[in-house]
Amino acid sequence: xxxxxxxxxxxxxxxxxxxxxxxxxxxxxxxxxxxxxxxxxxxxxxxxxxxxxxxxxxxxxxxxxxxxxxxxxxxxxxxxxxxxxxxxxxxxxxxxxxxxxxxxxxxxxxxxxxxxxxxxxxxxxxxxxxxxxxxxxxxxxxxxxxxxxxxxxxxxxxxxxxxxxxxxxxxxxxxxxxxxxxxxxxxxxxxxxxxxxxxxxxxxxxxxxxxxxxxxxxxxxxxxxxxxxxxxxxxxxxxxxxxxxxxxxxxxxxxxxxxxxxxxxxxxxxxxxxxxxxxxxxxxxxxxxxxxxxxxxxxxxxxxxxxxxxxxxxxxxxxxxxxxxxxxxxxxxxxxxxx
Numbered sequence: 001x002x003x004x005x006x007x008x009x010x011x012x013x014x015x016x017x018x019x020x021x022x023x024x025x026x027x028x029x030x031x032x033x034x035x036x037x038x039x040x041x042x043x044x045x046x047x048x049x050x051x052x053x054x055x056x057x058x059x060x061x062x063x064x065x066x067x068x069x070x071x072x073x074x075x076x077x078x079x080x081x082x083x084x085x086x087x088x089x090x091x092x093x094x095x096x097x098x099x100x101x102x103x104x105x106x107x108x109x110x111x112x113x114x115x116x117x118x119x120x121x122x123x124x125x126x127x128x129x130x131x132x133x134x135x136x137x138x139x140x141x142x143x144x145x146x147x148x149x150x151x152x153x154x155x156x157x158x159x160x161x162x163x164x165x166x167x168x169x170x171x172x173x174x175x176x177x178x179x180x181x182x183x184x185x186x187x188x189x190x191x192x193x194x195x196x197x198x199x200x201x202x203x204x205x206x207x208x209x210x211x212x213x214x215x216x217x218x219x220x221x222x223x224x225x226x227x228x229x230x231x232x233x234x235x236x237x238x239x240x241x242x243x244x245x246x247x248x249x250x251x252x253x254x255x256x257x258x259x260x261x262x263x264x265x266x267x268x269x270x271x272x273x274x275x276x277x278x279x280x281x282x283x284x285x286x287x288x289x290x291x292x293x294x295x296x297x298x299x300x301x302x303x304x305x306x307x308x309x310x311x312x313x314x315x316x317x318x319x320x321x322x323x324x325x326x327x328x329x330x331x332x333x334x335x336x337x338x339x
Contacts, residue, residue, distance in 0.1 A: 047075040111150060113138040119163025119205070123170045123188070130173050130186070132161030137175060139191060155191050157184055163205050167230055168212025174228070176203040176217050183217050183226070185233060195233050199226040205247045209254045214272075216257060218245040225259055227275065237275035241268040247289050251318060252296035258316075260287035260301060267301060267316065279321050283314040292318075 039052030045059035064075040073090045114133025122129045122142070129140040139153040159180035166173050172194075173186040183203060185195035200222030207216045208230065215228040218241075225245060227237040242261025249258050250272070257270040260283075267287060269279035289302035299316040 046073075109145065109148070109150070111140055111152065113140070113152065114154065118161070119176070121164040121166055121173065121206075123166045123173075124168060125170050127170070128188070130164050130166075130175075132163060132175060135159060135161070137161050137164070137173075137186065153191050155186060155193070157186075157193055162203070165206035165208045165215060167215075168208060174206055174208070174215050174217075174230075176206050178202055178204060178220075181219075183215070183228060197228060197233055197235065199228075199235065200224045200238055204245075207248045207250065207257075209250050210252060211254050214254075216248050216250070218248050218259060220244050220246065220262070225257065225270065227272075239270050239275050239277065241270065241277060242266045242280065246287070249290050249292055249299070251299075252292050252294070256318075258290055258292075258299050260290045262286060262288065267299070269321065281316055281321055283316070284312075287314070 037049075037051050037053045038056040039049035039054075040047045040059040041052045041055040042048055042059045045061055046064055047058065047060050060075040069075060069090075071090060113131045114136045117131045117133045117138075120129055120131045127141070127143055129142055131138045131140070135156060135158050137155045137157055139155065141151045141153075144150055157175060157177060159182075160178040161184075162176045162178040164173050164175045171188055173188060175184040175186060177184055180196070181199060181201055181203065183197040183199055183206070184193045185197065186192065187194045199217055200219035202219050202221030203217045203226070204220040205218045209215070213230055214236070215230050217226050217228070218224075219226060221244075222238075223240060223243055223245065225239045225241055225248060226235055227239065228234070229236055239257075241259045242264030244262040244264065245259045245268070246262045247260045250256065251258070255272055256278075257272055259268040259270065261268055263286075265282065265285050265287065267281045267283050267290065268277050269281065270276065271278045283301050284303045286304040287301045288304045289300075291300050292298070293300065297318060299318060301314040301316065303312050303314055
């Protein structure tokens with residue numbers, strides 16, 4: 001059984017049967033005023049955004065510039081990346097076209113990689129991108145993109161390469177291999193796997209600490225997070241967290257680790273001295289992506305919902321881990337990942 005703020009459902013045969021969806025209840029719409037949503041606040045404008053709280057001066061009137069109309073008939077910024085396919089025509093209902101794209105068709109490059117690409121990471125110096133694709137990792141040299149050129153290299157890793165995170169010194173890339181129950185270390189210079197680090201069951205998402213000293217991997221089926229020394233490649237701790245942990249992040253000072261517990265509908269807060277869970281914060285259903293704001297004041301959690309139009313971002317204050325969450329910011333359909 002699942003039970004969230006204002007919602008309930010039943011897990012059967014690998015999927016949720018949705019129960020009552022009371023999305024307008026007070027708890028779901030809790031707003032402490034922390035979210036500042038920039039956008040056009042004039043209802044008469046073509047690109048009026050009903051959830052905007054602060055006008056950013058982008059209101060457009062008259063006719064949308066060529067190539068800047070989305071599937072809802074709104075004006076949006078030029079050169080947004082996406083595929084503007086509206087098979088049913090324009091519609092004010094976002095559910096009519098959420099899986100068809102809503103942005104102008106202005107994709108700059110389409111770089112072929114392996115089948116079923118999943119997680120991607122980029123070296124801190126921006127020179128290369130790494131994409132987990134089944135039993136391979138595709139390396140894309142990004143240095144020629146400004147001139148419209150690139151090159152790719154395929155590294156066979158076996159198993160299922162799910163996500164990755166680079167070392168702070170640009171020398172190595174850590175890959176979470178879901179089916180091997182391991183983190184693999186790729187040497188950037190040679191494009192080879194130089195170490196395989198056993199972890200718990202189902203490693204999924206990775207994060208490198210801001211100071212570069214530790215690497216973290218969520219193990220979804222083990223309900224744990226493994227902490228790895230980024231220099232010695234030794235596992236320092238295996239921390240039990242909530243149910244099916246997914247994305248993870250550290251606070252800006254690397255003192256705490258925040259874990260999105262996907263089916264636990266919570267965020268686990270881990271102290272990185274004791275490696276113990278010191279707080280558990282309810283954040284609505286299906287928390288996925290998680291990220292600290294640069295000023296260190298908030299942790300943003302993307303909630304992947306059943307009703308596309310009510311997917312949102314839960315905002316946690318790091319100063320007090322406020323309950324309920326400090327705010328909820330509305331977002332597009334199915335916010336899933338970060339970066």
